[in-house]
Amino acid sequence: MRSGTATKRLTRTLIYFLLIMGVAIWMIPFAAAVLTSFRSNDEIMTYGFLSFPKKLQFTSFIAAWNRGNLKQYLPNSFIITIPSLVMTLYLSSLSAFALSKYRFKGRNILLGVFVGGMMLPFQILLLPVFKLSEALGIYDSYWGLIGIHTAFQLGFCTFVLRNYMVTIPDSVSEAARIDGCNDFTIYSKIIMPLVIPAMAAIATLEFTWIFNDYIWALILLRSEKLMPVTAGLAKLQGQYVMDWTVITAGALLAAVPTILIFLFLQKYFIQGLTMGSNK
Amino acid sequence: MTKKSRLYNPLAPWLFLAAPLTIYMIWVIGPMLYTFYLSLTKWDGLTAPVFQGLRNYTRLMKDPVFFLSLKNNFIWIGFFITVPVVFGLALAMALNKDIRGAKAFKALFYSPMVLSLVVCGLIWSWLYNPSQGLINTVLRSAGLGELARGWLSDPKYALGSIITVAIWRQVGYVMILYLAGLQSVDPFLVEASLIDGANKWQSFRHVILPQLRPISIVVMVISIIDSLRAFDLVSVMTRGGPYNMTSVLANFMYIESFNNYKMGYGAAISVILFMISLVFIVLYLNVVMKDES
Numbered sequence: 001m002r003s004g005t006a007t008k009r010l011t012r013t014l015i016y017f018l019l020i021m022g023v024a025i026w027m028i029p030f031a032a033a034v035l036t037s038f039r040s041n042d043e044i045m046t047y048g049f050l051s052f053p054k055k056l057q058f059t060s061f062i063a064a065w066n067r068g069n070l071k072q073y074l075p076n077s078f079i080i081t082i083p084s085l086v087m088t089l090y091l092s093s094l095s096a097f098a099l100s101k102y103r104f105k106g107r108n109i110l111l112g113v114f115v116g117g118m119m120l121p122f123q124i125l126l127l128p129v130f131k132l133s134e135a136l137g138i139y140d141s142y143w144g145l146i147g148i149h150t151a152f153q154l155g156f157c158t159f160v161l162r163n164y165m166v167t168i169p170d171s172v173s174e175a176a177r178i179d180g181c182n183d184f185t186i187y188s189k190i191i192m193p194l195v196i197p198a199m200a201a202i203a204t205l206e207f208t209w210i211f212n213d214y215i216w217a218l219i220l221l222r223s224e225k226l227m228p229v230t231a232g233l234a235k236l237q238g239q240y241v242m243d244w245t246v247i248t249a250g251a252l253l254a255a256v257p258t259i260l261i262f263l264f265l266q267k268y269f270i271q272g273l274t275m276g277s278n279k
Numbered sequence: 280m281t282k283k284s285r286l287y288n289p290l291a292p293w294l295f296l297a298a299p300l301t302i303y304m305i306w307v308i309g310p311m312l313y314t315f316y317l318s319l320t321k322w323d324g325l326t327a328p329v330f331q332g333l334r335n336y337t338r339l340m341k342d343p344v345f346f347l348s349l350k351n352n353f354i355w356i357g358f359f360i361t362v363p364v365v366f367g368l369a370l371a372m373a374l375n376k377d378i379r380g381a382k383a384f385k386a387l388f389y390s391p392m393v394l395s396l397v398v399c400g401l402i403w404s405w406l407y408n409p410s411q412g413l414i415n416t417v418l419r420s421a422g423l424g425e426l427a428r429g430w431l432s433d434p435k436y437a438l439g440s441i442i443t444v445a446i447w448r449q450v451g452y453v454m455i456l457y458l459a460g461l462q463s464v465d466p467f468l469v470e471a472s473l474i475d476g477a478n479k480w481q482s483f484r485h486v487i488l489p490q491l492r493p494i495s496i497v498v499m500v501i502s503i504i505d506s507l508r509a510f511d512l513v514s515v516m517t518r519g520g521p522y523n524m525t526s527v528l529a530n531f532m533y534i535e536s537f538n539n540y541k542m543g544y545g546a547a548i549s550v551i552l553f554m555i556s557l558v559f560i561v562l563y564l565n566v567v568m569k570d571e572s
Contacts, residue, residue: 050417094298120307259393
């Protein structure tokens with residue numbers, strides 16, 4: 001109110017300037033990675049990184065895809081992520097329904113167990129889950145990873161879905177009950193359709209989380225042919241120690257699925273993030 | 280409420296909980312408790328664990344790498360609860376208004392979040408590359424060659440270089456959380472404070488910030504938990520080196536358990552990591568479950 005329009009305009013310009021500078025700095029790693037992947041290693045070694053690109057080429061991407069084996073790692077990531085995602089969403093919708101639509105002894109303790117569990121440091125689970133997977137015969141298979149991802153993500157998904165279901169008035173399910181619906185019909189026909197927006201948000205977020213997992217792949221897989229792209233990239237790093245163009249090309253290829261999510265499902269991704277922190 | 284409870288079978292919630300809870304118990308709660316037992320054993324991962332009381336813990340108390348890792352975790356926390364929080368909040372304040380391009384700015388700032396830490400670690404390792412990497416190349420061509428160094432091999436700079444990557448990825452996340460938090464700030468209170476003669480800073484400090492308290496606590500706890508979980512970046516960029524200078528508890532635990540096959544010892548490290556986390560998990564539960572009862 002007190003500041004005149006001139007100073008107001010000045011502050012606005014200053015904020016713009018800082019924002020643009022900030023974004024420019026924030027984008028440098030992407031830009032550098034893109035610029036590296038399209039050039040040859042020899043060119044960078046000879047003329048230096050800052051020289052003007054002489055020839056742009058796809059050979060690094062092809063090398064990462066074929067010899068670096070991303071053609072195997074990337075599909076593996078989907079094979080692991082999608083079943084984990086479907087199972088954790090389904091199971092957490094059941095637990096969220098129980099924890100939001102019924103009052104029973106121990107309800108809050110259970111909710112606390114789910115919420116607390118989502119913040120555990122993975123390290124406390126590594127050794128027993130490693131042994132458990134061996135005992136169940138699912139060590140070094142997709143199922144070992146699907147098992148832990150499904151279970152571990154239950155905490156977050158239950159928490160968020162439960163908070164969402166609580167906002168659905170009880171009168172909705174009561175009316176259905178009076179109409180003769182049983183508990184499972186209330187869950188599947190009445191509540192679930194109303195929860196779809198929340199599901200979309202969680203699914204988007206969980207997809208990137210499971211897709212980006214590294215440590216569980218490291219612990220629960222030995223065979224290279226089963227590895228998801230995160231573990232595969234770490235392998236690639238050892239394989240092409242001297243050739244950074246292939247490593248950055250591989251890193252960019254590995255990021256394509258999550259970048260697509262960023263481009264097309266941003267809204268859901270952000271909703272998921274904020275639903276997890278706000279009530 | 281008591282009347283309502285008679286409307287349904289008391290077993291119903293447990294039928295819904297049966298499958299998720301069983302899986303959760305088998306893969307999360309059971310293993311967590313079992314790690315406590317393992318931490319009291321000597322175990323190579325192949326033969327049966329042998330109970331040996333608190334020996335792993337007394338050995339940890341004499342292990343310099345343990346204290347170095349612990350210290351590094353706390354340094355990580357120190358940076359994580361300040362730098363991204365300040366930047367994230369500043370960005371949220373700047374972008375909360377209807378300024379042109381706000382949407383694009385937000386998206387670009389949070390874009391690193393969708394990348395896996397492995398991808399971030401690899402891309403930044405290349406920026407940090409001592410001979411050809413972007414950072415040293417720019418420094419040299421700007422005539423600042425004496426500032427160029429092996430960012431990840433210099434014991435003095437390695438940890439900071441890794442934390443920088445983590446901060447780069449975190450700022451956008453904090454911004455999003457604060458943008459959500461700002462939705463619940465009462466605009467009339469802010470306006471009233473400005474009319475009453477407060478300047479922008481005073482109104483931020485005394486009107487907006489107190490209303491952001493709940494979200495600030497969530498941001499802090501998430502930042503601390505993320506710092507304690509730190510593993511991927513260290514594993515990809517330095518594996519804890521040089522001379523364990525970038526070792527963090529998660530990484531130390533992994534190496535002791537899966538490279539040195541001292542799994543009982545590794546379990547003890549993870550129990551300590553868990554105990555530190557527990558303080559903040561409880562704090563978090565207190566915030567988010569405050570109005571449940």
